[in-house]
Amino acid sequence: MTASTTPASPDSNAGSTAFIGGGNMARSLIGGLVARGTPGSSIRVAEPAEAARKALADDFGVATFADGAQAVDGADVWMLAVKPQVLRQVCEALAPQARARRPLVVSVAAGITTAQISRWLGGGEDADAPAIVRCMPNTPALLGAGVTGLFATPAVDASGRERAQALLSSAGTTVWIDDEAQMDAVTGTSGSGPAYVFLLAEAMEDAAKRQGLPDATARTLALQTILGAARMLTEPGAPPPAELRRRVTSPGGTTQAAIETFEEGGLRELVDRAIANAAERGRELSAAND
Numbered sequence: 001m002t003a004s005t006t007p008a009s010p011d012s013n014a015g016s017t018a019f020i021g022g023g024n025m026a027r028s029l030i031g032g033l034v035a036r037g038t039p040g041s042s043i044r045v046a047e048p049a050e051a052a053r054k055a056l057a058d059d060f061g062v063a064t065f066a067d068g069a070q071a072v073d074g075a076d077v078w079m080l081a082v083k084p085q086v087l088r089q090v091c092e093a094l095a096p097q098a099r100a101r102r103p104l105v106v107s108v109a110a111g112i113t114t115a116q117i118s119r120w121l122g123g124g125e126d127a128d129a130p131a132i133v134r135c136m137p138n139t140p141a142l143l144g145a146g147v148t149g150l151f152a153t154p155a156v157d158a159s160g161r162e163r164a165q166a167l168l169s170s171a172g173t174t175v176w177i178d179d180e181a182q183m184d185a186v187t188g189t190s191g192s193g194p195a196y197v198f199l200l201a202e203a204m205e206d207a208a209k210r211q212g213l214p215d216a217t218a219r220t221l222a223l224q225t226i227l228g229a230a231r232m233l234t235e236p237g238a239p240p241p242a243e244l245r246r247r248v249t250s251p252g253g254t255t256q257a258a259i260e261t262f263e264e265g266g267l268r269e270l271v272d273r274a275i276a277n278a279a280e281r282g283r284e285l286s287a288a289n290d
Protein backbone atom coordinates (compact mmCIF):
# COMPACT_ATOMS: atom_id res chain seq x y z
CA MET A 1 0.00 0.00 0.00
CA THR A 2 1.48 3.32 -0.98
CA ALA A 3 0.23 6.72 -0.01
CA SER A 4 1.56 9.84 -1.63
CA THR A 5 0.72 11.69 1.56
CA THR A 6 1.07 10.40 5.08
CA PRO A 7 -2.27 9.20 6.50
CA ALA A 8 -3.38 10.64 9.81
CA SER A 9 -4.81 8.42 12.52
CA PRO A 10 -8.42 7.34 11.85
CA ASP A 11 -9.86 9.50 14.63
CA SER A 12 -8.27 12.61 13.23
CA ASN A 13 -9.99 11.90 9.92
CA ALA A 14 -13.49 12.31 11.39
CA GLY A 15 -15.32 14.95 9.39
CA SER A 16 -13.29 14.19 6.30
CA THR A 17 -14.63 13.02 2.96
CA ALA A 18 -13.04 10.17 1.05
CA PHE A 19 -13.32 9.98 -2.72
CA ILE A 20 -12.87 6.58 -4.32
CA GLY A 21 -11.75 7.45 -7.84
CA GLY A 22 -9.96 10.65 -8.75
CA GLY A 23 -11.03 11.05 -12.38
CA ASN A 24 -13.05 13.69 -14.24
CA MET A 25 -16.10 13.78 -11.99
CA ALA A 26 -14.13 13.65 -8.75
CA ARG A 27 -11.90 16.49 -9.97
CA SER A 28 -14.95 18.59 -10.78
CA LEU A 29 -16.51 17.95 -7.36
CA ILE A 30 -13.27 18.44 -5.44
CA GLY A 31 -12.56 21.64 -7.40
CA GLY A 32 -16.00 22.94 -6.47
CA LEU A 33 -15.57 22.04 -2.80
CA VAL A 34 -12.11 23.57 -2.46
CA ALA A 35 -13.07 26.72 -4.37
CA ARG A 36 -15.91 27.23 -1.90
CA GLY A 37 -13.83 26.88 1.22
CA THR A 38 -13.55 23.18 2.07
CA PRO A 39 -9.94 22.61 3.16
CA GLY A 40 -8.15 20.22 0.81
CA SER A 41 -6.69 18.58 3.90
CA SER A 42 -10.17 17.28 4.81
CA ILE A 43 -10.48 15.45 1.47
CA ARG A 44 -8.89 12.03 0.92
CA VAL A 45 -8.74 10.55 -2.57
CA ALA A 46 -8.05 6.97 -3.66
CA GLU A 47 -6.81 6.86 -7.22
CA PRO A 48 -4.64 4.16 -8.87
CA ALA A 49 -2.78 6.42 -11.32
CA GLU A 50 0.23 8.08 -9.73
CA ALA A 51 0.18 11.05 -12.12
CA ALA A 52 -3.47 11.72 -11.31
CA ARG A 53 -2.74 11.50 -7.56
CA LYS A 54 0.07 14.02 -7.88
CA ALA A 55 -2.08 16.41 -9.91
CA LEU A 56 -4.91 16.21 -7.35
CA ALA A 57 -2.54 16.83 -4.45
CA ASP A 58 -0.80 19.71 -6.26
CA ASP A 59 -3.99 21.37 -7.49
CA PHE A 60 -6.22 20.99 -4.45
CA GLY A 61 -4.01 20.07 -1.48
CA VAL A 62 -5.93 16.83 -0.90
CA ALA A 63 -4.46 13.70 0.68
CA THR A 64 -4.08 10.97 -1.92
CA PHE A 65 -3.78 7.20 -1.68
CA ALA A 66 -3.29 4.33 -4.08
CA ASP A 67 -5.58 2.20 -1.98
CA GLY A 68 -9.27 2.73 -1.21
CA ALA A 69 -9.09 1.15 2.23
CA GLN A 70 -6.53 3.75 3.29
CA ALA A 71 -8.50 6.63 1.84
CA VAL A 72 -11.70 5.76 3.71
CA ASP A 73 -9.85 5.15 6.98
CA GLY A 74 -11.75 7.29 9.50
CA ALA A 75 -13.69 9.25 6.87
CA ASP A 76 -17.38 9.54 7.62
CA VAL A 77 -18.48 10.34 4.07
CA TRP A 78 -17.44 8.12 1.17
CA MET A 79 -17.88 9.49 -2.34
CA LEU A 80 -17.90 6.63 -4.84
CA ALA A 81 -16.61 8.20 -8.07
CA VAL A 82 -15.42 5.23 -10.10
CA LYS A 83 -16.89 3.91 -13.33
CA PRO A 84 -20.02 1.75 -12.94
CA GLN A 85 -18.01 -1.20 -14.28
CA VAL A 86 -15.69 -1.26 -11.25
CA LEU A 87 -18.08 -0.18 -8.52
CA ARG A 88 -18.98 -3.68 -7.40
CA GLN A 89 -15.33 -4.63 -6.91
CA VAL A 90 -14.67 -1.35 -5.06
CA CYS A 91 -17.66 -1.79 -2.73
CA GLU A 92 -16.93 -5.42 -1.95
CA ALA A 93 -13.34 -4.51 -1.03
CA LEU A 94 -14.60 -1.80 1.35
CA ALA A 95 -17.49 -3.82 2.84
CA PRO A 96 -15.76 -4.70 6.14
CA GLN A 97 -14.94 -1.04 6.79
CA ALA A 98 -18.45 0.01 5.77
CA ARG A 99 -19.99 -2.39 8.30
CA ALA A 100 -17.62 -1.24 11.04
CA ARG A 101 -17.71 2.50 10.37
CA ARG A 102 -21.25 2.99 8.96
CA PRO A 103 -20.32 6.00 6.82
CA LEU A 104 -22.63 8.07 4.67
CA VAL A 105 -22.03 6.58 1.21
CA VAL A 106 -22.57 8.90 -1.76
CA SER A 107 -22.41 7.41 -5.24
CA VAL A 108 -22.17 9.33 -8.50
CA ALA A 109 -22.08 6.21 -10.68
CA ALA A 110 -24.48 6.28 -13.59
CA GLY A 111 -27.07 3.51 -13.54
CA ILE A 112 -25.98 1.64 -10.43
CA THR A 113 -28.82 1.43 -7.90
CA THR A 114 -28.71 1.94 -4.15
CA ALA A 115 -29.92 -1.66 -3.71
CA GLN A 116 -26.87 -2.90 -5.61
CA ILE A 117 -24.49 -0.70 -3.62
CA SER A 118 -26.09 -1.78 -0.37
CA ARG A 119 -25.75 -5.46 -1.28
CA TRP A 120 -22.12 -5.07 -2.40
CA LEU A 121 -21.27 -3.25 0.85
CA GLY A 122 -22.70 -6.22 2.73
CA GLY A 123 -25.59 -4.16 4.05
CA GLY A 124 -28.39 -5.76 5.96
CA GLU A 125 -32.07 -4.91 5.86
CA ASP A 126 -33.97 -2.00 7.40
CA ALA A 127 -32.23 -0.61 10.51
CA ASP A 128 -29.02 -2.37 9.52
CA ALA A 129 -28.97 -1.04 5.94
CA PRO A 130 -26.16 1.34 4.93
CA ALA A 131 -27.01 5.01 4.45
CA ILE A 132 -26.64 5.69 0.74
CA VAL A 133 -27.24 8.81 -1.31
CA ARG A 134 -27.23 8.21 -5.05
CA CYS A 135 -26.58 11.35 -6.98
CA MET A 136 -25.98 12.53 -10.50
CA PRO A 137 -23.87 15.67 -10.75
CA ASN A 138 -22.39 17.13 -13.92
CA THR A 139 -18.98 18.55 -14.81
CA PRO A 140 -19.84 22.28 -14.52
CA ALA A 141 -19.48 21.40 -10.82
CA LEU A 142 -15.87 22.48 -11.31
CA LEU A 143 -17.14 26.07 -11.62
CA GLY A 144 -19.84 25.72 -8.99
CA ALA A 145 -22.29 25.87 -11.90
CA GLY A 146 -23.36 22.24 -11.93
CA VAL A 147 -26.70 20.70 -11.15
CA THR A 148 -27.10 17.49 -9.17
CA GLY A 149 -30.05 15.18 -8.73
CA LEU A 150 -30.02 13.34 -5.37
CA PHE A 151 -31.89 10.36 -3.99
CA ALA A 152 -31.56 9.09 -0.41
CA THR A 153 -32.34 5.63 0.93
CA PRO A 154 -34.53 5.41 4.06
CA ALA A 155 -31.40 4.75 6.15
CA VAL A 156 -30.16 8.30 5.48
CA ASP A 157 -31.25 10.52 8.37
CA ALA A 158 -31.79 14.27 8.26
CA SER A 159 -28.17 15.04 9.08
CA GLY A 160 -27.01 12.66 6.34
CA ARG A 161 -29.23 14.45 3.84
CA GLU A 162 -27.87 17.78 5.01
CA ARG A 163 -24.31 16.52 4.68
CA ALA A 164 -24.88 15.23 1.15
CA GLN A 165 -26.72 18.39 0.20
CA ALA A 166 -23.87 20.54 1.56
CA LEU A 167 -21.28 18.51 -0.37
CA LEU A 168 -23.15 18.70 -3.65
CA SER A 169 -24.24 22.33 -3.16
CA SER A 170 -20.58 23.26 -3.55
CA ALA A 171 -21.00 21.98 -7.09
CA GLY A 172 -24.05 24.13 -7.83
CA THR A 173 -27.80 23.60 -7.74
CA THR A 174 -29.26 20.49 -6.09
CA VAL A 175 -32.57 18.75 -6.76
CA TRP A 176 -33.86 15.87 -4.60
CA ILE A 177 -35.94 13.18 -6.25
CA ASP A 178 -38.24 10.78 -4.37
CA ASP A 179 -38.33 7.98 -6.93
CA GLU A 180 -34.96 6.37 -7.60
CA ALA A 181 -36.19 5.07 -10.97
CA GLN A 182 -36.13 8.69 -12.19
CA MET A 183 -32.37 8.90 -11.68
CA ASP A 184 -31.71 7.51 -15.17
CA ALA A 185 -33.76 10.36 -16.65
CA VAL A 186 -31.70 12.81 -14.56
CA THR A 187 -28.55 11.20 -15.96
CA GLY A 188 -29.81 11.50 -19.55
CA THR A 189 -30.82 15.14 -19.06
CA SER A 190 -28.22 16.86 -16.89
CA GLY A 191 -25.50 14.29 -16.11
CA SER A 192 -24.70 13.80 -19.79
CA GLY A 193 -26.22 17.15 -20.77
CA PRO A 194 -23.05 19.29 -20.83
CA ALA A 195 -21.79 17.09 -23.68
CA TYR A 196 -24.88 17.95 -25.74
CA VAL A 197 -24.11 21.65 -25.38
CA PHE A 198 -20.44 21.04 -26.21
CA LEU A 199 -21.56 19.17 -29.34
CA LEU A 200 -23.73 22.14 -30.32
CA ALA A 201 -20.73 24.43 -29.77
CA GLU A 202 -18.60 22.23 -32.05
CA ALA A 203 -21.27 22.16 -34.74
CA MET A 204 -21.84 25.95 -34.64
CA GLU A 205 -18.12 26.63 -34.78
CA ASP A 206 -17.64 24.27 -37.73
CA ALA A 207 -20.60 25.76 -39.60
CA ALA A 208 -19.31 29.30 -39.01
CA LYS A 209 -15.95 28.28 -40.47
CA ARG A 210 -17.68 26.80 -43.51
CA GLN A 211 -19.36 30.19 -43.96
CA GLY A 212 -15.85 31.64 -44.36
CA LEU A 213 -15.19 33.03 -40.87
CA PRO A 214 -11.64 32.75 -39.49
CA ASP A 215 -11.16 29.93 -36.94
CA ALA A 216 -10.74 32.15 -33.89
CA THR A 217 -13.70 34.32 -34.85
CA ALA A 218 -15.89 31.27 -35.41
CA ARG A 219 -15.04 29.92 -31.96
CA THR A 220 -15.58 33.24 -30.19
CA LEU A 221 -18.96 33.76 -31.85
CA ALA A 222 -20.17 30.24 -31.11
CA LEU A 223 -19.02 30.12 -27.48
CA GLN A 224 -20.09 33.62 -26.48
CA THR A 225 -23.49 33.03 -28.09
CA ILE A 226 -23.99 29.91 -25.95
CA LEU A 227 -22.77 31.71 -22.82
CA GLY A 228 -24.98 34.75 -23.43
CA ALA A 229 -28.03 32.62 -24.21
CA ALA A 230 -27.45 30.47 -21.09
CA ARG A 231 -27.23 33.60 -18.96
CA MET A 232 -30.48 34.97 -20.41
CA LEU A 233 -32.18 31.64 -19.73
CA THR A 234 -31.12 31.64 -16.08
CA GLU A 235 -31.61 35.32 -15.17
CA PRO A 236 -34.04 35.72 -12.24
CA GLY A 237 -37.54 36.08 -13.67
CA ALA A 238 -36.41 35.01 -17.16
CA PRO A 239 -39.21 34.11 -19.53
CA PRO A 240 -39.41 30.49 -20.70
CA PRO A 241 -37.03 29.33 -23.46
CA ALA A 242 -39.76 29.41 -26.11
CA GLU A 243 -40.46 33.11 -25.43
CA LEU A 244 -36.76 34.01 -25.55
CA ARG A 245 -36.55 32.19 -28.87
CA ARG A 246 -39.58 34.09 -30.18
CA ARG A 247 -37.90 37.41 -29.36
CA VAL A 248 -34.93 36.56 -31.59
CA THR A 249 -37.07 35.28 -34.43
CA SER A 250 -38.27 38.11 -36.68
CA PRO A 251 -41.08 36.91 -38.97
CA GLY A 252 -39.59 36.14 -42.36
CA GLY A 253 -36.09 36.86 -41.03
CA THR A 254 -32.83 34.97 -40.70
CA THR A 255 -33.59 33.14 -37.44
CA GLN A 256 -36.84 31.79 -38.83
CA ALA A 257 -34.91 30.31 -41.74
CA ALA A 258 -32.59 28.53 -39.30
CA ILE A 259 -35.29 27.39 -36.86
CA GLU A 260 -37.37 25.93 -39.69
CA THR A 261 -34.30 23.98 -40.77
CA PHE A 262 -33.91 22.56 -37.22
CA GLU A 263 -37.61 21.69 -36.99
CA GLU A 264 -37.69 20.06 -40.44
CA GLY A 265 -34.60 18.08 -39.49
CA GLY A 266 -36.40 16.70 -36.43
CA LEU A 267 -34.24 18.33 -33.75
CA ARG A 268 -36.84 17.88 -31.00
CA GLU A 269 -37.39 14.24 -31.82
CA LEU A 270 -33.63 13.73 -31.98
CA VAL A 271 -33.13 15.29 -28.52
CA ASP A 272 -35.99 13.17 -27.19
CA ARG A 273 -34.38 10.00 -28.54
CA ALA A 274 -30.92 11.01 -27.32
CA ILE A 275 -32.08 11.54 -23.73
CA ALA A 276 -34.18 8.35 -23.81
CA ASN A 277 -31.16 6.39 -25.07
CA ALA A 278 -28.91 7.86 -22.37
CA ALA A 279 -31.46 6.88 -19.70
CA GLU A 280 -31.78 3.40 -21.18
CA ARG A 281 -27.98 3.05 -21.14
CA GLY A 282 -28.08 3.83 -17.42
CA ARG A 283 -30.50 0.95 -16.89
CA GLU A 284 -28.27 -1.32 -18.98
CA LEU A 285 -25.22 -0.35 -16.91
CA SER A 286 -27.10 -1.43 -13.80
CA ALA A 287 -27.97 -4.85 -15.25
CA ALA A 288 -24.59 -5.41 -16.93
CA ASN A 289 -22.56 -4.73 -13.78
CA ASP A 290 -24.69 -6.54 -11.23
Ligand SMILES: NC(=O)C1=CN([C@@H]2O[C@H](COP(=O)(O)OP(=O)(O)OC[C@H]3O[C@@H](n4cnc5c(N)ncnc54)[C@H](OP(=O)(O)O)[C@@H]3O)[C@@H](O)[C@H]2O)C=CC1
Pocket residue numbers: 020021022023024025026046047048049052068081082083084086090108109110136137138139191192
Ligand atom coordinates in the same frame (compact mmCIF):
# COMPACT_ATOMS: atom_id res chain seq x y z
N1 LIG B 1 -17.85 12.52 -16.25
C1 LIG B 1 -19.06 12.99 -16.02
O1 LIG B 1 -19.51 14.01 -16.59
C2 LIG B 1 -19.94 12.32 -15.01
C3 LIG B 1 -19.61 11.10 -14.48
N2 LIG B 1 -20.44 10.52 -13.55
C4 LIG B 1 -20.08 9.24 -12.97
O2 LIG B 1 -18.87 9.43 -12.26
C5 LIG B 1 -18.14 8.21 -12.23
C6 LIG B 1 -16.72 8.47 -12.66
O3 LIG B 1 -16.74 8.96 -13.99
P1 LIG B 1 -15.52 9.78 -14.55
O4 LIG B 1 -14.95 10.63 -13.49
O5 LIG B 1 -15.99 10.40 -15.80
O6 LIG B 1 -14.52 8.57 -14.88
P2 LIG B 1 -12.93 8.58 -14.83
O7 LIG B 1 -12.49 7.35 -15.54
O8 LIG B 1 -12.42 9.91 -15.27
O9 LIG B 1 -12.63 8.45 -13.26
C7 LIG B 1 -12.69 7.24 -12.56
C8 LIG B 1 -11.38 7.11 -11.84
O10 LIG B 1 -11.46 6.02 -10.95
C9 LIG B 1 -10.19 5.38 -10.98
N3 LIG B 1 -10.32 4.02 -10.47
C10 LIG B 1 -10.48 2.85 -11.15
N4 LIG B 1 -10.51 1.82 -10.29
C11 LIG B 1 -10.35 2.33 -9.04
C12 LIG B 1 -10.30 1.78 -7.74
N5 LIG B 1 -10.42 0.46 -7.55
N6 LIG B 1 -10.13 2.60 -6.69
C13 LIG B 1 -10.03 3.92 -6.87
N7 LIG B 1 -10.08 4.53 -8.09
C14 LIG B 1 -10.24 3.73 -9.16
C15 LIG B 1 -9.80 5.44 -12.43
O11 LIG B 1 -8.41 5.19 -12.58
P3 LIG B 1 -7.91 4.52 -13.95
O12 LIG B 1 -8.34 5.44 -15.06
O13 LIG B 1 -6.43 4.46 -13.75
O14 LIG B 1 -8.59 3.18 -14.02
C16 LIG B 1 -10.20 6.87 -12.78
O15 LIG B 1 -9.17 7.78 -12.49
C17 LIG B 1 -18.84 7.24 -13.16
O16 LIG B 1 -19.52 6.28 -12.40
C18 LIG B 1 -19.80 8.11 -13.94
O17 LIG B 1 -20.98 7.41 -14.26
C19 LIG B 1 -21.55 11.13 -13.09
C20 LIG B 1 -21.91 12.34 -13.58
C21 LIG B 1 -21.19 13.02 -14.63
Ligand SMILES: O=C(O)[C@@H]1CCC=N1
Pocket residue numbers: 110187191192
Ligand atom coordinates in the same frame (compact mmCIF):
# COMPACT_ATOMS: atom_id res chain seq x y z
O1 LIG C 1 -21.22 9.20 -19.79
C1 LIG C 1 -21.39 8.73 -18.67
O2 LIG C 1 -21.70 7.52 -18.53
C2 LIG C 1 -21.26 9.61 -17.47
C3 LIG C 1 -22.52 9.68 -16.67
C4 LIG C 1 -23.09 11.04 -16.95
C5 LIG C 1 -22.02 11.73 -17.62
N1 LIG C 1 -21.01 10.96 -17.86
